[in-house]
Amino acid sequence: xxxxxxxxxxxxxxxxxxxxxxSFMIQDKMGDxxxxxxxxxxxxxxxxxxxxxxxxNDPMLIQYGRFLGRAIQGDLGTSYYYKEPTIDVIxxxxxxxxxxxxxxxxxxxxxxxxxxxxxxxxxxxxxxxxVLLFSTLGLxxxxxxxxxxxxYFFAIEWGILPSFGRGETTSVFGLWQSGLFNRDGLRHLLLxxxxxxxxxxxxxxxxxxxxxxxxLQSDYIRYAWAKGISAPRIYFIHALKNTMLPVIxxxxxxxxxxxxxxxxxxxIFQWPGMGLLFMDAVTRVDVPLISTYxxxxxxxxxxxxxxxxxxxxxxxxxxxxxxxx
Amino acid sequence: MLRRLLIILCLxxxxxxCLAVDLRVAxxxxxxxxxxxxxLSEGGIQYSHAVFDPLVxxxxxxxxxxxxxxxxxxxxERTLRLHLRQDVRFHSGNPLTAEDVLFTIERLKSSIDxxxxxxxxxxxxxxxxxxxxxxxxxxxxxxxxxxxxxxxVDKTFYEGRSEIVKFGQTFASTNVSGSGPFTVRDRVVGQRxxxxxxxxxxxxxxxxxxxxxxxLPIRSDSTRLAALLTGGVDVISPVAPIDIVRVQRTPNVKxxxxxxxxxxxxxxxxxxxxxxxxxxxxxxxxxxxxxxxIVEKILRxxxxxxxxxxxxxxxxxxxxxxxxxxxERARELMKEAGYQDGFRVTMMAPNNRYMSDERVAxxxxxxxxxxxxxxxxxxxxxxxxxxxxDQQAADIMMLGWxxxxxxxxxxxxxxxxxxxxxxxxxxxxxxxxxxxxxxDAIVLANQEMDVAQRVALLRGIEMRAVDQxxxxxxxxxxxxxxxxxxxxxxxxxxxxNFPYWGDLHVSVP
Numbered sequence: 001x002x003x004x005x006x007x008x009x010x011x012x013x014x015x016x017x018x019x020x021x022x023s024f025m026i027q028d029k030m031g032d033x034x035x036x037x038x039x040x041x042x043x044x045x046x047x048x049x050x051x052x053x054x055x056x057n058d059p060m061l062i063q064y065g066r067f068l069g070r071a072i073q074g075d076l077g078t079s080y081y082y083k084e085p086t087i088d089v090i091x092x093x094x095x096x097x098x099x100x101x102x103x104x105x106x107x108x109x110x111x112x113x114x115x116x117x118x119x120x121x122x123x124x125x126x127x128x129x130x131v132l133l134f135s136t137l138g139l140x141x142x143x144x145x146x147x148x149x150x151x152y153f154f155a156i157e158w159g160i161l162p163s164f165g166r167g168e169t170t171s172v173f174g175l176w177q178s179g180l181f182n183r184d185g186l187r188h189l190l191l192x193x194x195x196x197x198x199x200x201x202x203x204x205x206x207x208x209x210x211x212x213x214x215x216l217q218s219d220y221i222r223y224a225w226a227k228g229i230s231a232p233r234i235y236f237i238h239a240l241k242n243t244m245l246p247v248i249x250x251x252x253x254x255x256x257x258x259x260x261x262x263x264x265x266x267x268i269f270q271w272p273g274m275g276l277l278f279m280d281a282v283t284r285v286d287v288p289l290i291s292t293y294x295x296x297x298x299x300x301x302x303x304x305x306x307x308x309x310x311x312x313x314x315x316x317x318x319x320x321x322x323x324x325x
Numbered sequence: 326m327l328r329r330l331l332i333i334l335c336l337x338x339x340x341x342x343c344l345a346v347d348l349r350v351a352x353x354x355x356x357x358x359x360x361x362x363x364x365l366s367e368g369g370i371q372y373s374h375a376v377f378d379p380l381v382x383x384x385x386x387x388x389x390x391x392x393x394x395x396x397x398x399x400x401x402e403r404t405l406r407l408h409l410r411q412d413v414r415f416h417s418g419n420p421l422t423a424e425d426v427l428f429t430i431e432r433l434k435s436s437i438d439x440x441x442x443x444x445x446x447x448x449x450x451x452x453x454x455x456x457x458x459x460x461x462x463x464x465x466x467x468x469x470x471x472x473x474x475x476x477x478v479d480k481t482f483y484e485g486r487s488e489i490v491k492f493g494q495t496f497a498s499t500n501v502s503g504s505g506p507f508t509v510r511d512r513v514v515g516q517r518x519x520x521x522x523x524x525x526x527x528x529x530x531x532x533x534x535x536x537x538x539x540x541l542p543i544r545s546d547s548t549r550l551a552a553l554l555t556g557g558v559d560v561i562s563p564v565a566p567i568d569i570v571r572v573q574r575t576p577n578v579k580x581x582x583x584x585x586x587x588x589x590x591x592x593x594x595x596x597x598x599x600x601x602x603x604x605x606x607x608x609x610x611x612x613x614x615x616x617x618x619i620v621e622k623i624l625r626x627x628x629x630x631x632x633x634x635x636x637x638x639x640x641x642x643x644x645x646x647x648x649x650x651x652x653e654r655a656r657e658l659m660k661e662a663g664y665q666d667g668f669r670v671t672m673m674a675p676n677n678r679y680m681s682d683e684r685v686a687x688x689x690x691x692x693x694x695x696x697x698x699x700x701x702x703x704x705x706x707x708x709x710x711x712x713x714x715d716q717q718a719a720d721i722m723m724l725g726w727x728x729x730x731x732x733x734x735x736x737x738x739x740x741x742x743x744x745x746x747x748x749x750x751x752x753x754x755x756x757x758x759x760x761x762x763x764x765d766a767i768v769l770a771n772q773e774m775d776v777a778q779r780v781a782l783l784r785g786i787e788m789r790a791v792d793q794x795x796x797x798x799x800x801x802x803x804x805x806x807x808x809x810x811x812x813x814x815x816x817x818x819x820x821x822n823f824p825y826w827g828d829l830h831v832s833v834p
Contacts, residue, residue, distance in 0.1 A: 032712050033708075035711050039366060040726075040729070040753075043746075043752065044715070044752065045746070046437055080492050081514075081515070083494040083514075164548055164551065165541075268545065269548070270545070279544075
């Protein structure tokens, strides 16, 4: 176990090094941060003085070295716009994104498992065909279209749900601003999480259906039928458990994607999470914030992948991962 | 007139009609700091008008209205005497005196963003507690224009901790004491700024009844519009031209559009292309571009097609100079110049800086193709675009210039004057126009105190620029707001796009 985690940690460091290096190399292609912070009549000289002050005129490798030196001490830089350490800025926006992803994930599980199982058990049923049609639709329609449609109908035309923001938040233990514990916050959460769920559910429905169809053909299920075990027990205990392996793999990857790339959904619904933060940082060329965000996303991917591996061996003890006993 | 009527209405009817209301405003940007002197930007000045008071401010008709300065008189060519209001207190409780004005102007002179405007101020003398003399380096006709940027700050509150830092936190960027109609209650950077009415505000004549003003940055045009249509906010700006019809179709929402003074133009770089040194080519290009069509099709009829740089609100405006477009004549001119087969040029434009900028650039390049000028157009987000602009990286560059002084001469100084890195003149002259006689006129216009003579000077510059076809003016960008019907936005929004939120009256439905 320890050597497994150690090995992962090493891999993670390597991945993060590469990410930070790349994010540094693209910096000067993004534009001039000083220009974004000064008025039009500020002279070229004054702007150059500011650039000098920020150390933007040094060669890239020297800048990167300086960055690494500080990063080792836990300082990833100070955001130009927020004027606070970038880690703090991201941490303050993290709850919003995590709650949105969590809500979307709950919706996906609630929808995908029953529908996928149903479609596998009754392949010829009209509902199954409808579900498959819907899943094709969901796979092929991009999320911003779904989001805009949802907003158009639910918020603008029918006026039953709010169209932007996070609404009221309650403080949980003074650490976490949560929107999950009051009506207003939940109402705000519904549309963005629904649009995320809409594009994520289809892949899981299809996956579960395909795996389940496979499993239902296997010998041990036939034997279970012969033994006279009740249908729900066969479907949901014996069969479903074995369909879950690929679902967990794909789910882990998707979870990372979800947290990292809610950018579009957050921009459309003005959801004050990390994705929106990143979009704004790009427009403002807030370079320290952009680098920190990319590194942070890298961390999320490494962590979820590690977790997936651990869960994997819990669900199926036959699986062996090198270094993990 | 309208304001007086409203006061009478308020006094006459039961107080129910004039109840205080809360207002939510969604804008495309938020002020980067609570320090009014940190950045000279539209969002920054809008914020300053809410939390601070200027010495004077613009009326909708382009004249100046006394605010913290109640009256002013010219002492001599280089001295202006200001009399200050005596009943003003800052949010901290400190009284406002001449000391605060001295402190503020000194601070502005040291601010990176404002020093270009305030360099002309030599020093400020305190005559007594409520009188100051402002001395300028030379006779300066635009002194009141810059005094409209003097948002007086509380000396006792800020002194000793008043440094202005662009990339870092300062005391002033998070702590405020102004004298304005609102105080700052709460700011979540990038999410909202909540202001509440200052109960001790000196301007008791104001009809403003907004008790709590919430400013929300919503960057995406369609999300901002949806926020208004769903009732999530009461006022939004700007509205994208493509959404204007949608706003007009909605019964409880209204649109307010004004012609702004920002001139969007194309600059032809004569240092990069010999073709552009031929006046016939420049004239042909001006004739080939159909400004009226761009405004009609892309800006949906909002905004004003431009045949010159100065908008009608500016002194340099010449009403005879209307945009011309004549394809036949343009082709003839190209033929005369020997370019009937045309040539290829590069062009760059931003795609998120000005209203519909990318589409305008595309339309303009298609129009130039009609006289066989093949344009290779590249568009960039503003952050990258302005780097290219500084490098003059293409033959044709798009620029939208907003005069900070709301005077023609500022445009000429930055866009037409010869490039001079020492004085900062011509810093945005991507056409590499250089005409010494024009430069002399620009310098003169900055010192001419006689209005009639100054107008003659400015119009002379304008006519010369148009006659030489140095740039292709396109249009003056519109200022577009939308709000719920019961918000009396018309009385507070002006051609400067600095709404005076303190005076906004909202009737309770």
